[in-house]
Amino acid sequence: MATHVFHRDPRIAYPVAVRGEGCYLYDREGKRYLDASGGASVSCLGHSDRAVIEAIQRQLEKLPFAHTSFFSNEPMEALADALIARAPKAFEKVYFVSGGSEAIEASLKLARQYFVEKGEPQRRHLIARRQSYHGNTLGALAVGGNAWRRKQFEPLLISATHVSPCYPYRDRKAGETDAAYAERLANELEAAILRLGRDSVIAFVAETVAGATLGAVAPVPGYFQRVREVCDRYGVLLILDEVMCGMGRCGALWAFDEEGMVPDLVTIAKGLGAGYQPIGGVMVSKKICEAIAAGSGFFQHGHTYLGHAAACAGALAVQERLHAGGLLARVTPLGELLDQKLRATFGSHPNVGEIRGRGLFRAIELVADRATKEPFDPALRLHARVKKEALAAGLMCYPMGGTLDGSRGDHVLLAPPFIAEEAHLDECIEKLERALRAALAAAPSAAPGAKASMVG
Numbered sequence: 001m002a003t004h005v006f007h008r009d010p011r012i013a014y015p016v017a018v019r020g021e022g023c024y025l026y027d028r029e030g031k032r033y034l035d036a037s038g039g040a041s042v043s044c045l046g047h048s049d050r051a052v053i054e055a056i057q058r059q060l061e062k063l064p065f066a067h068t069s070f071f072s073n074e075p076m077e078a079l080a081d082a083l084i085a086r087a088p089k090a091f092e093k094v095y096f097v098s099g100g101s102e103a104i105e106a107s108l109k110l111a112r113q114y115f116v117e118k119g120e121p122q123r124r125h126l127i128a129r130r131q132s133y134h135g136n137t138l139g140a141l142a143v144g145g146n147a148w149r150r151k152q153f154e155p156l157l158i159s160a161t162h163v164s165p166c167y168p169y170r171d172r173k174a175g176e177t178d179a180a181y182a183e184r185l186a187n188e189l190e191a192a193i194l195r196l197g198r199d200s201v202i203a204f205v206a207e208t209v210a211g212a213t214l215g216a217v218a219p220v221p222g223y224f225q226r227v228r229e230v231c232d233r234y235g236v237l238l239i240l241d242e243v244m245c246g247m248g249r250c251g252a253l254w255a256f257d258e259e260g261m262v263p264d265l266v267t268i269a270k271g272l273g274a275g276y277q278p279i280g281g282v283m284v285s286k287k288i289c290e291a292i293a294a295g296s297g298f299f300q301h302g303h304t305y306l307g308h309a310a311a312c313a314g315a316l317a318v319q320e321r322l323h324a325g326g327l328l329a330r331v332t333p334l335g336e337l338l339d340q341k342l343r344a345t346f347g348s349h350p351n352v353g354e355i356r357g358r359g360l361f362r363a364i365e366l367v368a369d370r371a372t373k374e375p376f377d378p379a380l381r382l383h384a385r386v387k388k389e390a391l392a393a394g395l396m397c398y399p400m401g402g403t404l405d406g407s408r409g410d411h412v413l414l415a416p417p418f419i420a421e422e423a424h425l426d427e428c429i430e431k432l433e434r435a436l437r438a439a440l441a442a443a444p445s446a447a448p449g450a451k452a453s454m455v456g
């Protein structure tokens with residue numbers, strides 16, 4: 001029967017998911033899928049966490065929703081307390097929304113309003129990085145740097161300036177040290193600020209560990225310290241987007257913990273609710289809270305579902321599972337085990353150019369030629385083939401194309417649940433290896449220069 005749902009891709013007949021159990025999802029035909037990507041880095045607790053489900057149920061019995069223009073609610077207050085208690089001292093409050101794009105929109109408006117309150121209304125420019133992903137609403141898409149995602153909506157996007165990502169596999173020069181590479185990128189950011197006007201930039205926006213569009217690329221040591229220095233030199237706010245890489249995914253609650261500096265605003269979502277309820281948030285530093293309190297007094301923003309009580313109750317239970325429940329402590333060792341296993345299987349694979357990532361946020365970048373790093377012809381849509389073959393094998397992974405520039409390059413992102421056992425990692429790698437083999441076999445001309453007509 002024809003569907004009346006406007007699906008993501010109406011050409012695809014999606015299997016219908018009916019049940020989740022631990023690391024697995026089941027479709028209506030009873031087929032089982034190992035969720036090795038947490039959907040898109042969401043389901044960090046797997047799909048049947050009783051504590052989270054029961055916390056949401058209890059909240060729904062008590063109070064499902066109370067509009068935040070009238071009331072606060074208990075789970076929202078408790079969740080904010082829990083996040084602030086574990087954040088650096090610079091942070092004072094949390095603004096709760098319903099997802100990652102909303103979190104980015106709120107952070108951009110908050111950053112702009114901060115300068116208006118401070119008497120610097122001339123600050124109007126945003127700087128972000130090429131090949132980044134910050135969401136699909138218009139503001140988030142505008143700061144996002146993925147050319148393909150932006151292209152057809154370009155006339156609707158507010159202007160944003162994009163600088164290079166920190167992508168050592170392809171962009172670090174031969175013989176360049178981490179420190180020299182970080183310095184070069186910081187200089188590029190500084191040049192962009194000076195070009196736009198030294199007192200006219202609002203914020204620099206970056207994913208701490210780049211996720212969807214670049215594939216689990218961690219910054220080189222010192223990069224964010226240099227970035228922080230440049231931002232401070234010109235009074236520019238630093239917004240770190242941890243929608244995908246935060247909330248324990250890289251081994252710590254905050255991915256920026258490893259970077260030796262503190263941002264001004266941090267966006268979170270995905271793992272915050274772990275998929276049990278839609279929720280996102282913006283961590284707001286004291287200086288921003290104070291500027292608004294001393295100025296107009298309120299943030300001129302809002303949505304109907306801000307701080308939804310049932311969503312906050314679910315996210316609070318997720319925090320308890322991460323900390324008291326000990327799940328966060330599993331991420332680093334399990335991530336290292338996954339890395340070892342990926343290297344054992346793909347370390348000398350002729351089409352795997354790099355194995356990278358942090359914690360349980362890992363990726364392999366696919367190349368036609370390891371020596372030259374030549375990507376596959378984009379017309380082959382190798383990433384789509386891998387996804388199809390993986391699903392057929394009962395594996396959810398997160399392949400993406402356009403790794404280099406929005407058009408060329410393919411990678412496969414893995415973000416397994418923190419509850420995974422070694423056997424799940426083995427199953428993931430065995431199925432991924434099979435899917436990659438099938439995808440390459442189905443694209444016999446999977447080499448540079450293959451014709452567009454090869455597309456299946």
Ligand SMILES: Cc1ncc(COP(=O)(O)O)c(C=O)c1O
Nearest residue numbers: 099100101133134135241243244
């Ligand atoms: C880094 C980052 N920011 C923002 C978003 C947008 O989040 P959402 O899809 O919840 O709107 C995503 C989604 O993948 C993301 O990876």
